Amino acid sequence: MSKTVDLNADVGESFGAWKMGNDAALMPFLTSANIACGFHAGDPRTIARTVALAVKHGVAIGAHPGLPDLVGFGRRNMAITEEEAYQLVLYQSGAMRAFAHAAGSRLHHVKAHGALYNMAASDPQLSRGIVRAVQALGDQVAIVVLSGSETERVAREAGLTVSCEVFADRRYQDNGLLVPRTDPRALITDEQESIDQVIAMVTQGSCISVSGRTISVRADTICLHGDQDGALVFAQALRAALARQSIAPRAFP
């Protein structure tokens, strides 16, 4: 049996006249794309163009709904209710699905953005709001969740198709969650260490925590970054390393 792994990135984050990221260069390295839906980034024209780019490269189309906070790029925590989370995700994902269908494709998954993703990771109520929205979408739309998060638990209970996300460049705590960015050890800056972590996660379902313990991590999809220097170089190196391990990049599931 051959192993596969999904390679995702957040794209379509331009807004009106403002450009962000280099989607055209990054897209060929991806197997799935999380496309901003207009609340924290993106606008109808940007969505149309990004969906076209994904279709061109055979990349699975995901909705990347965020909080209604353009100025803050959806990164500022907001006190929203489960119901508001449900409605925000349903609205944005529904809009994205129309563009996917119009381009002859389909909506493959939903991944919450920024503060919504992070707040939900430890909040069962927000997770429920997001999960209920994905359920309401039907059509076997999958949900991308932080591996080991409350969102994963709630999504599995609901019977959704769940894709667990891991990070190549982040270190993990003993409990399987990410070392917070406020901790100086949060980021892996060495390319080889990042790649080794990914290979271990994908082939063995584990990684070494920041305290040196072997912990279980489920790696269905790996998050690549598009907005940093060296992002494309890293994506290339990672794909080469996966190939050496006979791990095929493929959208999950």
Added chain:
Amino acid sequence: MSKTVDLNADVGESFGAWKMGNDAALMPFLTSANIACGFHAGDPRTIARTVALAVKHGVAIGAHPGLPDLVGFGRRNMAITEEEAYQLVLYQSGAMRAFAHAAGSRLHHVKAHGALYNMAASDPQLSRGIVRAVQALGDQVAIVVLSGSETERVAREAGLTVSCEVFADRRYQDNGLLVPRTDPRALITDEQESIDQVIAMVTQGSCISVSGRTISVRADTICLHGDQDGALVFAQALRAALARQSIAPRAFP
């Protein structure tokens, strides 16, 4: 053969903490509802509630996409391109469809709002943008157009299901278009005259223009207003008059 006519109204026009209209009282009189999609009015919570209300009363759910102008309520002309019209309508209608599906219903039609509707009525390019968006939605979603407008012409050429809208309280020019609001004769204020005009439109496919000529008008759907004093009284009187003519209220088509 029994006659039928659709009775529509613009609803879901509240926004956040601000209320507009009396949707709960108006909905029982309708057979189809044009629900604001968030660009000129409406927000995810308002959409969810309005869709639920429509489902409760068996009213067909329509998207009512508008220009991105909350402060101006989508009533100020904006110089948008065909492509922007396409993207605006696709985005908003896709979002609305997700709520319709989540409520166990379907998206029945799309009717452009305010300045978008009015600009497109005499602009083939904008009409094409709107029509292409409805085509992209597929699923036999119908389009509601001003009877006799460019939008009607473009929509028929494209093979869409077209529902022609007429107004009970507006007078018509010899060319079949509405007398502009700037003309003092634009509005019919007498209830009986309004009802007589509707009955003639539905039963004979014609009405008397402001200059006294008999002109052809196609009346698939009649637009009721919800935000004016006496709106409910008029809706009740109109339904009674239709009943006396054995015209059944029914969503078109």
Added chain:
Amino acid sequence: MSKTVDLNADVGESFGAWKMGNDAALMPFLTSANIACGFHAGDPRTIARTVALAVKHGVAIGAHPGLPDLVGFGRRNMAITEEEAYQLVLYQSGAMRAFAHAAGSRLHHVKAHGALYNMAASDPQLSRGIVRAVQALGDQVAIVVLSGSETERVAREAGLTVSCEVFADRRYQDNGLLVPRTDPRALITDEQESIDQVIAMVTQGSCISVSGRTISVRADTICLHGDQDGALVFAQALRAALARQSIAPRAFP
């Protein structure tokens, strides 16, 4: 020496085509007005009209800046920094001041709105952001703060003119802060009890806490509500009660 007290209310909370409150009826009962600035409510036209109404009735003009959250009416907590609070308040208050000057008046005070006011009440950093913005405005612009809050403390340290706000219809804890709305005892619903509390606050600088203790409360300004049934009746009754105690309504300071 005759006593005076300021009577304030949040006004100008309409937005575009949406109306809220009954400012024209409430304004004659006020001595100062907190006018929404466009981030949580209000828009340039609404501001112009509300400022004109305040000037007509000789009511002092205040800026009522809120979080950038129209859909949530500025009532949802957001994780903003001190710097963002400073910039939000400066921006909105500067805009309001231009309208006050254009109407031949001046900007009298600033009172933060909703979640911004409430978060700052117990957060010295947010309070500092707001206070620094009012300092930057200069021109002896006063700040309205919750009596006993962190915002009061920070504002006094900064040497601002501080107006302490109390509520006629809210009960207080032993520490001088409001009983949270989640507590069933939070609201005073009896009109006479509300009036008695206000009279005690103004004349004795104290009130009876929810546990029965006499606590110090500084009452420079009393917050009236404009958006509830009976608001005008209560405002009238309160003004009559104040008159019987020879307490003159007057903008503070």
Added chain:
Amino acid sequence: MSKTVDLNADVGESFGAWKMGNDAALMPFLTSANIACGFHAGDPRTIARTVALAVKHGVAIGAHPGLPDLVGFGRRNMAITEEEAYQLVLYQSGAMRAFAHAAGSRLHHVKAHGALYNMAASDPQLSRGIVRAVQALGDQVAIVVLSGSETERVAREAGLTVSCEVFADRRYQDNGLLVPRTDPRALITDEQESIDQVIAMVTQGSCISVSGRTISVRADTICLHGDQDGALVFAQALRAALARQSIAPRAFP
């Protein structure tokens, strides 16, 4: 008598996480800056940073108010009334002035942005709305207008301090207005031709129209572009050419 000319550019056009232009590099070449105010671009943080940059380089601070159209960058015509123009400009300029004052500077001028500037250039009513707003600001705030436009005429009638703007890289019609961008001759792409046109405008008050006639043009301020390749190189060349003619760059008036 030594000649002077103002060199202005539109800056502060970033928005939230999105960057636009290279203000830090351009600012040293300017004598006055038109700073976006938040409706078409800019946000409170961007305004604060841009104002600080202008103060650091001794550049006069201008408000650059635009239409409420972030997605369209204020470049799409909108049907607004004179009253709406007045209110939009007053609101945005008031906000900008607060930041200028907070930075120890003052609001030097107002220049309308994009579609608002262009629509007003041939529309006396919109021009009146803008002019009335600048009058209401008082404090000797100047207005920057297109040389020869309706806005210039209305502003002079109102007694405002008027700064006439010319473009180094645009050709002019016989009537003194710009050749529309739809005309292939609209843009001057040769650097020396641009510089020669500016020198003639400043020293002789005239330039050669596209049909070869010498026409009068008043050049109080020259608009530089910051968002194009070669912008800084051109700014440098222009300043050198002005220096050779003993024309000193200085904010007008």
